């Protein structure tokens with residue numbers, strides 16, 4: 001079977017209403033090079049590497065001394081979820097009814113945790129009564145009231161898990177997540193006490209911020225959690241160390257996963273809660289290496305390449321945040337690209353001048369119109385961020401067989 005038959009449109013799986021498709025391996029998956037030679041795509045093509053995703057998940061699950069909840073928002077593609085499941089992930093951190101529904105449709109026995117601190121009332125009822133979600137996060141008394149009222153209103157019984165999300169002081173994460181969610185320490189003490197009588201299991205959670213480069217951030221967060229737990233004086237069943245595990249991008253030094261896990265384990269042991277379970281909610285670290293996008297160069301002006309994807313597509317973080325990704329030129333026909341590299345910036349396809357990515361992205365000096373570029377380490381916060389702005393919402397998704405290039409560090413290898 002040709003690669004073409006396996007390509008599908010990159011419509012958000014959260015917008016599809018039909019049941020998630022089954023991913024039966026009907027033919028060997030193509031390589032990215034074969035795919036580009038075959039399709040000569042003029043629209044962005046998202047490449048998913050199921051083997052890489054499964055291997056990364058397997059490594060993380062083996063290394064983490066507790067339950068691993070995949071943060072679905074990072075990449076909700078059914079092929080990604082399936083690969084993570086194959087790699088041993090059984091817990092899912094969902095934040096919306098659509099995510100909950102998708103995961104439940106695909107995996108009847110998955111443990112789904114509703115980890116958004118501000119939920120619609122209907123979303124709570126649906127998750128509880130229809131999708132057997134039992135764990136809900138909260139960071140306010142109002143949300144606690146909402147969860148208790150709405151789960152009871154369904155008339156469906158069950159063992160409620162309540163997890164209090166703690167705010168943290170800003171650390172060295174590239175993306176801070178405490179400005180929006182999380183209870184301050186004193187408030188968290190009150191919430192733990194208020195939630196305890198209603199909870200079959202009671203937990204405390206934090207998120208150090210996405211792409212956190214500092215292992216000590218987890219230690220400090222554990223210390224804050226410990227202070228809150230001691231002050232509250234109630235039994236704690238779950239300590240959730242959140243997400244934020246970093247992956248390697250060009251010229252970014254990241255700590256080894258082992259160094260982070262050592263801080264988490266040590267911090268957890270110091271809490272001295274022998275009956276508590278440890279959780280983590282990795283997103284980026286599980287899926288970054290397993291996804292890439294192939295774009296085409298539509299024009300070159302000096303050191304700027306006009307490409308067919310941009311900040312309103314899958315390259316949002318390359319815009320304002322200036323993320324750089326590993327890149328390589330693909331030119332299936334004609335003269336081989338030169339070995340000489342030059343730093344390029346990118347412009348995306350929309351008419352907005354903010355649709356620009358400064359890079360630099362190092363590519364062959366002779367790259368030009370018609371060449372393709374594979375942009376890697378984009379399995380996280382890539383395809384899922386696509387918008388339809390300016391009509392550039394056509395993109396495709398395909399599963400491929402090749403591993404990311406030798407120069408692309410696997411997330412957990414550092």
Ligand SMILES: *Cc1c(COP(=O)(O)O)cnc(C)c1O
Pocket residue numbers: 071073074093115207209210211242243244245281282283284285380
């Ligand atoms: C986004 C998010 C995650 C995943 O974060 P990463 O930085 O991708 O690991 C985990 N937990 C919560 C609550 C989140 O919002």
